[in-house]
Amino acid sequence: MTTSQNPTAQAPYKQLRRPTTDRMIAGVASGLGRYFDADPTLVRVIFAVVTVLTGGLAALTYPVIWFLMPEEPPTAPPWPTAATTAAPAAATTTPAPTMPVHGDRGPI
Template sequence: MTHTDPTQPPYKQLRRPVTDRMVAGVASGLGRYFAVDPTLVRVLFAVTGLLTGGIALLAYPIMWFLMPEEPAGAPAWPRPTQQAPPAWPPTA
């Protein structure tokens, strides 16, 4: 029988965090979802915006509108899946 944590859904959710945001939290939410640095997502937004003449930047307000905001008590993703290994050498 498996045990599931009732406070954390068993799947990742694409949400805008309330703590780690610059403007609306879209880049931070995408970074958490895909397990990459949110700064990299912000740079990709800027580069694609420059390469497309600003058309790609229309995606940001659309995602801002569509992505739900993370609940205040929700743990941040990516959450640890296992405990950290013990320190080496082990202390007695």
């Protein structure tokens, strides 16, 4: 009996990967931001501050992470964002059923 695996199936765990679309240099900050559910711009700012505080030593970690972090396959589904996962509020609301007023017995 052979089993076939779906290559586009979602992994049961988070995967640390460099995206192909949302990147400035190599996608390291974007990949870290996606993995930790943080804004990639915030990750870039933190990385820049740490680089300044360490006298440039932290900048040496960027090429290492770039080399070690695999690139996201081009057939990967788009990353879920708040805009794509949240349903519009107006479309999901239904009016509350009206209750008959005391003494209202309907049509006679």
